[in-house]
Amino acid sequence: xxxxxxxxxxxxxxxxxxxxxxxxxxxxxxxxxxxxxxxxxxxxxxxxxxxxxxxxxxxxxxxxxxxxxxxxxxxxxxxxxxxxxxxxxxxxxxxxxxxxxxxxxxxxxxxxxxxxxxxxxxxxxxxxxxxxxxxxxxxxxxxxxxxxxxxxx
Amino acid sequence: xxxxxxxxxxxxxxxxxxxxxxxxxxxxxxxxxxxxxxxxxxxxxxxxxxxxxxxxxxxxxxxxxxxxxxxxxxxxxxxxxxxxxxxxxxxxxxxxxxxxxxxxxxxxxxxxxxxxxxxxxxxxxxxxxxxxxxxxxxxxxxxxxxxxxxxxxxxxxxxxxxxxxxxxxxxxxxxxxxxxxxxxxxxxxxxxxxxxxxxxxxxxxxxxxxxxxxxxxxxxxxxxxxxxxxxxxxxxxxxxxxxxxxxxxxxxxxxxxxxxxxxxxxxxxxxxxxxxxxxxxxxxxxxxxxxxxxxxxxxxxxxxxxxxxxxxxxxxxxxxxxxxxxxxxxxxxxxxxxxxxxxxxxxxxxxxxxxxxxxxxxxxxxxxxxxxxxxxxxxxxxxxxxxxxxxxxxxxxxxxxxxxxxxxxxxxxxxxxxxxxxxxxxxxxxxxxxxxxxxxxxxxxxxxxxxxxxxxxxxxxxxxxxxxxxxxxxxxxxxxxxxxxxxxxxxxxxxxxxxxxxxxxxxxxxxxxxxxxxxxxxxxxxxxxxxxxxxxxxxxxxxxxxxxxxxxxxxxxxxxxxxxxxxxxxxxxxxxxxxxxxxxxxxxxxxxxxxxxxxxxxxxxxxxxxxxxxxxxxxxxxxxxxxxxxxxxxxxxxxxxxxxxxxxxxxxxxxxxxxxxxxxxxxxxxxxxxxxxxxxxxxxxxxxxxxxxxxxxxxxxxxxxxxxxxxxxxxxxxxxxxxxxxxxxxxxxxxxxxxxx
Ligand code: FES
Ligand code: FES
Numbered sequence: 001x002x003x004x005x006x007x008x009x010x011x012x013x014x015x016x017x018x019x020x021x022x023x024x025x026x027x028x029x030x031x032x033x034x035x036x037x038x039x040x041x042x043x044x045x046x047x048x049x050x051x052x053x054x055x056x057x058x059x060x061x062x063x064x065x066x067x068x069x070x071x072x073x074x075x076x077x078x079x080x081x082x083x084x085x086x087x088x089x090x091x092x093x094x095x096x097x098x099x100x101x102x103x104x105x106x107x108x109x110x111x112x113x114x115x116x117x118x119x120x121x122x123x124x125x126x127x128x129x130x131x132x133x134x135x136x137x138x139x140x141x142x143x144x145x146x147x148x149x150x151x152x153x
Numbered sequence: 154x155x156x157x158x159x160x161x162x163x164x165x166x167x168x169x170x171x172x173x174x175x176x177x178x179x180x181x182x183x184x185x186x187x188x189x190x191x192x193x194x195x196x197x198x199x200x201x202x203x204x205x206x207x208x209x210x211x212x213x214x215x216x217x218x219x220x221x222x223x224x225x226x227x228x229x230x231x232x233x234x235x236x237x238x239x240x241x242x243x244x245x246x247x248x249x250x251x252x253x254x255x256x257x258x259x260x261x262x263x264x265x266x267x268x269x270x271x272x273x274x275x276x277x278x279x280x281x282x283x284x285x286x287x288x289x290x291x292x293x294x295x296x297x298x299x300x301x302x303x304x305x306x307x308x309x310x311x312x313x314x315x316x317x318x319x320x321x322x323x324x325x326x327x328x329x330x331x332x333x334x335x336x337x338x339x340x341x342x343x344x345x346x347x348x349x350x351x352x353x354x355x356x357x358x359x360x361x362x363x364x365x366x367x368x369x370x371x372x373x374x375x376x377x378x379x380x381x382x383x384x385x386x387x388x389x390x391x392x393x394x395x396x397x398x399x400x401x402x403x404x405x406x407x408x409x410x411x412x413x414x415x416x417x418x419x420x421x422x423x424x425x426x427x428x429x430x431x432x433x434x435x436x437x438x439x440x441x442x443x444x445x446x447x448x449x450x451x452x453x454x455x456x457x458x459x460x461x462x463x464x465x466x467x468x469x470x471x472x473x474x475x476x477x478x479x480x481x482x483x484x485x486x487x488x489x490x491x492x493x494x495x496x497x498x499x500x501x502x503x504x505x506x507x508x509x510x511x512x513x514x515x516x517x518x519x520x521x522x523x524x525x526x527x528x529x530x531x532x533x534x535x536x537x538x539x540x541x542x543x544x545x546x547x548x549x550x551x552x553x554x555x556x557x558x559x560x561x562x563x564x565x566x567x568x569x570x571x572x573x574x575x576x577x578x579x580x581x582x583x584x585x586x587x588x589x590x591x592x593x594x595x596x597x598x599x600x601x602x603x604x605x606x607x608x609x610x611x612x613x614x615x616x617x618x619x620x621x622x623x624x625x626x627x628x629x630x631x632x633x634x635x636x637x638x639x640x641x642x643x644x645x646x647x648x649x650x651x652x653x654x655x656x657x658x659x660x661x662x663x664x665x666x667x668x669x670x671x672x673x674x675x676x677x678x679x680x681x682x683x684x685x686x687x688x689x690x691x692x693x694x695x696x697x698x699x700x701x702x703x704x705x706x707x708x709x710x711x712x713x714x715x716x717x718x719x720x721x722x723x724x725x726x727x728x729x730x731x732x733x734x735x736x737x738x739x740x741x742x743x744x745x746x747x748x749x750x751x752x753x754x755x756x757x758x759x760x761x762x763x764x765x766x767x768x769x770x771x772x773x774x775x776x777x778x779x780x781x782x783x784x785x786x787x788x789x790x791x792x793x794x795x796x797x798x799x800x801x802x803x804x805x806x807x808x809x810x811x812x813x814x815x816x817x818x819x820x821x822x823x824x825x826x827x828x829x830x831x832x833x834x835x836x837x838x839x840x841x842x843x844x845x846x847x848x849x850x851x852x853x854x855x856x857x858x859x860x861x862x863x864x865x866x867x868x869x870x871x872x873x874x875x876x877x878x879x880x881x882x883x884x885x886x887x888x889x890x891x892x893x894x
Contacts, residue, residue, distance in 0.1 A: 015453075016435065023455035027410060032402035033395020035577070037528055038611045039458075042822045045528060073395035090393040097385060097788055100224030100796055102392030103399060103528040103577030128831035134822060136528040136578050137224050138799025140833035142792070 002062035006031075007075025017063035021055075022046045024062050025072060033073040033106050037134065044133030047107035047114075048072050054114035073106035076113065088150060089113045096146040100137035108133050112147055121151040167319070167365050173210040174354075175361040177316045205251060206235055206312050208320075212340055212354030214241050216309070217251035221549050222388050223576035223583075224796070225851050226789030229386045233785055234305045237379035238313030238372060240337035241353070248387050250573040305785065306847060314369035322363060323356040374783060374844070383788035388575065400547030400574045403534040403606060409438060411597045411607040412457035414466070415446035415589065415617045418815035419674050421468040423447060431460040440464060441597050448597050454608055473674040473815040478623075481812060482519065485625040485646045485671055494644050494667030498656050501663030506639045510631030513640075516698060518628065518875045520687045522810035523621035523680055524817075524825060529577020530614040533594035536604035541568040543604070546591065547576040553585035561595040580800070581679035587619040612820035620810055621680030622648070626691040630661075630699050638699055638714070639663055645691070646671050651751075654684035657692055658721055658750065659714035675812065681800055685751040685856040690805075690877065693747035693860030698873060707864060708734055708746055720780050720843055721748055724757035727778035727839050732759035739763075742773065745865030747857035754781035754848030758798070758857040760834075762865035768885030770866055772802060772832070775858060778839040781848035790850050791838045797854025798836055803828040805859035806880030826880070 002013045002024065013028050022039075025031040025048075034057060037045030041059035048057045049071040076087045086094070089112050099105040108131070115122060115130035122130060127147050135143070167177055205217040216235040222228045232248040235241075317337055324342035325332040328349060336343050343350040374381070391397035416422065428440035431449055436456040441448045447466055451457035507513055533546040535558060542562055548554045551571050559566045576583060594607035609617065629642035641661040647670040649655070655666050680686060700710040708729055715721045725748050729735070734744050741763045748757040761774040775798050784790045807826040811818045819825040863874035870884045 019453070019455055023453055026404075027408075027453040027455070030404045030406075032398075032404060035399075035528075036401065036454075036530065036608070038822050040611070040821055040823075043528070043827075077394065086393065093393045094385070094389055097389060097792065099389055099392040100226075100792060101528065101576060101578045102224065102388070102397050105392050106395050109393060131830045134528070134827045134829060136526060136580075136800075136827060138796040138803075138828070138833070139792075140799065140828075140830050141795050141836050143830065144833075 002065075003067055004062065004065045005067075005069045007071055007078065013062070015062060018061045021048065021057040021060045021062055021065055021070070025057065031072055031074060035103055035106055037104065037107075042134070043104070044107040044111055045104050047110040047133065049110060049114060052114065052117060054111050071110075073109060076109065087113065089116065089146075092146040092150050096142050096149065098139050098142040098146050100135075100139050104133055104135045104137070105139070108135065108139070108143055112143065112150075116147065116150055122147065124148075167361060167363065174357045175208050177206045177208070177312050177319070177360075177365065206239070206309075206316055208316065208353055208357040208360065210354045210357055212352040213245050213247060214239065214340070214353070215247045215249055217249055218309075219251040221547075221551070221573075221576055221579065221583075222250070223547075223549070223579040225793055226386045226388070226786060228388055229384060230785045230789060231305050231309050232387065233379045233382070233384060235309045235313040237377055238310045239317050239353075240339070240378070242339040243379055243384065245340050310371055311369055314371050315365045316360070318366045318369055319360045319363045320353050320356050323359040324351055327351070327356075327359070380785050381783070382786065384786055386789060392575075398574045399529050399577045400534070400545055401529055401532045401577065401606075401608060402574065403545035403572070403604065405604050407603045408534075409450050409452060409601060409603055409605045410454035410457045411441070411448045411450045411594070411605055412454065412461040413446060413448045413590075413593055413597075413607055413609060413613060414461055414464070415443075415593070415613065416468045417616065417817075418468065418471050418473055419676055420473065421445065421471045421815075424467040424469040427465040430463040430465075434460040434463065439600060441600055443593060443596055446593065448593065448607065450597060450601070450605060454606070458610060471674075471815065476674065476815045477813050478521070478811040481623065481673055481675075482625070484673070485519075485623070486517075488669045488671045489625060489627050489644050489646065492669045494669040496666075497649065497652075497668050498664060498666040503640050503642050503663040503665035506633075506663035507629070507631055507642070509633065510639060511634045511636075512632045512702070513629065514631075514698075514702060515627065515629045516695060516873070516875055518626045518691045518694065520624055520690060520877050521808070522623045522675060522677075522812070523686075523804055523808045524615050524618045524810050524819070525578075525580045525582035525621075525680060526615060526618075526822075526825060526827070527576075527578030527580055527582050530609045530611055531582070531590040531617075532606065532608040533591050534604055534606040535562075535595050535598035537562060537598050538602065540564065541570070542598075543570050543572065545572045545574060545606075546594075547574055547579075547583060549576070549579045549581075549583040550585045554588075554591055557585075557588050557591055558595050561592050562599060580681040581683070582618065584679055587676075587678045589617055589619075611822070615810075615820055615825055616817040618810075618817075619676040619678030621686060621804075622646075622650075622677045623675075624687045624691075626655075626688075628691065628695045630695065630702075632703060636703055638703065641666070643667070643691070644669060645688075648677075649684065650679060651684040654688040654751070655692070657696075658718045658748075659696060659711070660716055661714065674815070681797070682751060682852040682855040685749060685852070686801065686804065686859075689747065689749040689751075689856035690859040690863070693749065693857060694863050694874065697745075697747075697860070697864045697867065701867070706735075711746070711748065715748075720755050720845070721750065721757070723843070724748065724755050724778040724780050724841055727841055728757040728759045728776050731778070731837060731839060732761065732774070732776040734759060741869070743865045743868035745861045745863065745868065747860035747864065749853070749856045751853045751856055752849030752851075753846065754779055754850065754853040756780075756794075756853045756857050758854075758861045760858065760861035760865050762862055762869060764866075764869055764884045766885075768883035769881060770806070770862065770879060770884060772806075772834045772862055774835040774837065775802070775861070776837040776839070777854055777857075778841050779850070779854065780841040780843045780845070781850055781853070782845040783842050783847055784840050785847065787840055790840055793850040794838045794854040795836045797850075797852060798858050799828050799833060801855040801858035802834070802862070804855075805862055805877055806832070807878050809878050832880075
């Protein structure tokens, strides 16, 4: 049995404790905003927040998040404020037209949100160190622009 | 009710839609750009329906876009083209993925648009063209950077312009006014003399009764109000809140999941399987044996993936089990040494000029196989329900995929319903004929009556790709007694996927460019920019070698040899000036330059590079000047150029798929590394509008960057890069030529 709080709601699943959170979200709960890219913790497409910290859900067994607070891309806006509003990071992603295919962007947004939460004004080097996600479409210049804009607010 | 006007080369279709409104479509036949493919495959009465616009009574307009959205912003760009020709209010325009598969299926086209009033003659054509289009893989697919160039220019704008003319006509008739007294603006027709105006929606029904104009007049660029603007992409909002559906997101409660393992040596067959342990695992339903692999099907993908590792299977030995990249390289070199190849391009008399030359020099270049590595791993969901099926997959060719699944499942094409989604990257991997996952997913799903989602693990995705070919190129150039370049001689390994990619724009009088095809067991396909990705590295590096050999500045030499190519010269100049070519640079940095025409656009790039303390190259900045004729949406254009550069740079620095024991060595990102934020350079883009026909943008920024970087490295180190990738190469022991060039 796995229990965690997902976007503010307690969820209980009858699954193996070693099942990675990614597959609990996608296949057991039908929450498909969190994406599978590599499955080995390398690309960041599956990034979610656990108690506010960015974590790669493809290598995080559900036992590790037992009872903890998980936010996925679907819950980001409501955690940040009004239920229908976008979070500031999501809004910046629209303002700077960041996504291309978009597949990596749930993870990118979660990573950027966590980075800005612990460091509201990251330098370029800190952005480099903080955003290690892969974007095969090469949205990096825009990710950087959007984070810089958020940092200067 | 339907009065399609037909002329020799194209025709417009008008149809009332059940529930109100009018549908205006554009069907094309024998578009000259595709004539060759078309002539060989289409018979005289076949037509390709490509674009539809629907005007609704509530004054909204829907543009059905027949291309896949994979991040290139094509839905928005094509929507802009339709809306502008229509003089529509942008906020009243909806853009939908055309029920592309349905669009070509006679039965389903009716379903797709909720009407049954399609011109009868079209009904006879759609089935035939569905097959044809799937086969020629050119008109309905999304690839070749063609969507704006062909669909947009040749069909969507025409349909939009026709719709506008018809609306003007309807309003004029209603008011008893002359058409040329009426004007259109923001989805209304106005008659200024009487002060009247009417929304398009009120005219939709009347428009359905009209005959469309045979030759609608397109706007002049000076009249554009929506094209040319950096309008926000419609596909972005759902991509920031997790709601954008990708093929891999197909989901249902009763769905099963398949993890697939295919023969690691391409072409091998499954010999034996012991699935006992796998079958005993929680959630595992079945182990499906396939001709060239096996799949574990479970109620959760992770369970399927875990159990896959517990299957003990053997594959039959093949003649290729010992093949390695080193052996393939020998094979390529041997073929180039033995075979003079078949003609690709010849001019003057290269052999005679080589005899007469004062100085001849040669260089051998090579590039490895590359995987596509789209961020969304290959996947396909199929739900077989007796004599029909549903299909979900991210594809660059909905039509072809639907036909393929139907064929594998033994169904009629009309009985397969394709569900569109966004693509988590394509880059050529999701084009037709690269069907391994599709075939397997269908075969697996045929064993069940619930939807089955087959997903390749990243490792399988990388090892079961259709690769950018590895290519060797032996180049030779010669100078005469006056120091003029007289010969360009190239022998390269094929196949040629894009004719002309090995041709050069440079005015060198004697050229001999020939291709030698070498058989390998490694499957290949298109990879973003196709042959240009390797040929531009060869050409633009070797022309640089020629410049240095002749003691001319590489920029100057290009400008001199490009006298007949003013567009090339122009972008070179813009890029060079912007990058500060020839002026002072920070210590330890150098600029490399390259230019290439592909897919109707011309890109010049300047890379600013240094060598790090660890000896590795650091790319600080890439400046790109792109002449793509004119631009529909400057912001998406810029995004595509940034994307193309990073894609090309990833290949130049890290990309290498190698073969050992007949199989691909790399399996996941650490061993097939991607450029990341930390090594992503500053990118400066200049869109140079020449007013020529719009060129492609999805690919043309990819080819030049490798050579631009390599040419800078030469200046920094005196080492000529003739083999990629170079990201981990140690250049620290070499001497700088900076200041001497
Ligand atoms: S899928 Fe989790 S890091 Fe790549
Ligand atoms: S937007 Fe496509 S992978 Fe990042």
